[in-house]
Amino acid sequence: MTNKQIRQKYGKYVLPNYSKTGIAFVRGSGSWLWDADGNKYLDFFPGWGVNGLGHCHPKVVSAIREQAGRLLHVANNYDHPWQADLAEKISKASFGGLVYFCNSGAEAIESAIKLARRWGNAEGRYEVIAMKNSFHGRTLAAVTATGQDKYHEGFAPLVDGFSHVPFNDLEAVRGAITAKTAAILVEPIQGEGGIHAATPEFMKGLRNLCDQRRLLLILDEVQTGMGRTGKMFCYQHYGIQPDVMTLAKSLGGGVPIGAMVADRKLNNVLVPGTHATTFGGGALVTRAGLAVFDVIRKGKLVQRAARMGDYLKKRLERMAGKYLVIHEIRGKGLMVGVELAHPGKEIVAECLKRKLLINCTQEKVLRIMPALTVTSSELDQGLEILEGVLAVT
Numbered sequence: 001m002t003n004k005q006i007r008q009k010y011g012k013y014v015l016p017n018y019s020k021t022g023i024a025f026v027r028g029s030g031s032w033l034w035d036a037d038g039n040k041y042l043d044f045f046p047g048w049g050v051n052g053l054g055h056c057h058p059k060v061v062s063a064i065r066e067q068a069g070r071l072l073h074v075a076n077n078y079d080h081p082w083q084a085d086l087a088e089k090i091s092k093a094s095f096g097g098l099v100y101f102c103n104s105g106a107e108a109i110e111s112a113i114k115l116a117r118r119w120g121n122a123e124g125r126y127e128v129i130a131m132k133n134s135f136h137g138r139t140l141a142a143v144t145a146t147g148q149d150k151y152h153e154g155f156a157p158l159v160d161g162f163s164h165v166p167f168n169d170l171e172a173v174r175g176a177i178t179a180k181t182a183a184i185l186v187e188p189i190q191g192e193g194g195i196h197a198a199t200p201e202f203m204k205g206l207r208n209l210c211d212q213r214r215l216l217l218i219l220d221e222v223q224t225g226m227g228r229t230g231k232m233f234c235y236q237h238y239g240i241q242p243d244v245m246t247l248a249k250s251l252g253g254g255v256p257i258g259a260m261v262a263d264r265k266l267n268n269v270l271v272p273g274t275h276a277t278t279f280g281g282g283a284l285v286t287r288a289g290l291a292v293f294d295v296i297r298k299g300k301l302v303q304r305a306a307r308m309g310d311y312l313k314k315r316l317e318r319m320a321g322k323y324l325v326i327h328e329i330r331g332k333g334l335m336v337g338v339e340l341a342h343p344g345k346e347i348v349a350e351c352l353k354r355k356l357l358i359n360c361t362q363e364k365v366l367r368i369m370p371a372l373t374v375t376s377s378e379l380d381q382g383l384e385i386l387e388g389v390l391a392v393t
């Protein structure tokens with residue numbers, strides 16, 4: 001089938017809830033993708049952050065192949081070694097908490113919200129303070145937590161018990177705390193919101209506030225986690241620890257898996273019967289997650305993300321000196337935003353024509369998040385394409 005034929009079939013049978021490019025991919029390897037018409041693309045936004053190790057990393061693929069022939073899934077009233085092993089890896093790489101597995105970022109957020117509510121329940125505390133301009137997913141509670149009106153439109157009534165305050169404004173958070181507040185929810189770097197990092201003062205201030213007022217600090221690391229920002233988890237840039245952390249996207253190297261990590265003091269909140277998901281922590285996806293951890297450790301990919309991110313930012317800054325359309329370059333590691341003076345939609349479309357995949361968020365912010373395995377020569381190739389596009393738009 002060609003790109004066009006595949007598109008036509010989508011038109012007939014798939015619910016049209018995504019905006020589309022008309023391109024259908026049929027194969028991927030590292031930072032490269034091939035479409036159904038045989039064109040080759042350089043991918044600087046692989047799977048919206050899912051393919052952190054690039055497409056079809058051979059170690060992840062062989063772990064999945066081996067696991068598929070052994071055991072795919074067992075129900076969660078039984079144990080299996082891979083869930084236990086992956087929980088151990090996540091816990092030891094972060095703050096020593098306990099892990100709950102689910103299947104997506106939104107579900108990880110749902111779990112964190114339910115955990116906070118059950119934790120605060122006896123004292124009548126259930127409110128969550130979230131940030132304006134945030135993004136936490138599309139289930140009803142996650143979308144309510146998301147601090148952007150455009151994602152709320154048409155879904156009223158939303159879930160009770162959420163308020164939104166400006167990001168990086170500690171006084172606003174302090175002012176929003178009520179007797180019913182249970183938790184504060186924040187992305188260490190707002191991704192969909194345009195690559196805005198929390199300031200060190202804000203993160204440290206939130207930690208202190210949570211300690212003083214006995215609130216849970218929930219960090220959403222769905223996009224920033226697993227080495228992306230040059231630390232295994234982004235909070236590690238800030239010298240603080242959350243009470244709860246959410247993960248998904250690149251945790252499975254391409255397969256659907258989400259996780260919530262909760263401090264051990266919360267170990268008796270989500271007891272049997274309170275929360276569950278049938279697929280959560282299945283053998284196949286946790287085995288894939290174990291392979292991801294292994295590849296990151298052996299390839300020193302966290303340090304590599306920091307190094308490659310510096311290279312990428314330096315090259316972009318040089319470009320900013322030449323093209324006035326570039327307003328600002330932001331981000332940490334390989335999570336980079338390029339704020340433009342005008343909307344970036346056409347630039348993304350033109351890059352795609354020239355076989356480079358990037359993203360634009362918040363109208364004017366180009367989002368560049370290459371695989372942690374990207375090489376400097378691949379970065380050069382992609383940036384040459386971007387520069388060529390900036391020169392004519």
Ligand SMILES: Cc1ncc(COP(=O)(O)O)c(C=O)c1O
Nearest residue numbers: 104105106135136137220222223
């Ligand atoms: C920070 C953050 N949280 C949550 C989500 C939702 O994840 P999912 O799309 O897997 O439900 C996303 C998705 O982009 C995200 O960036």
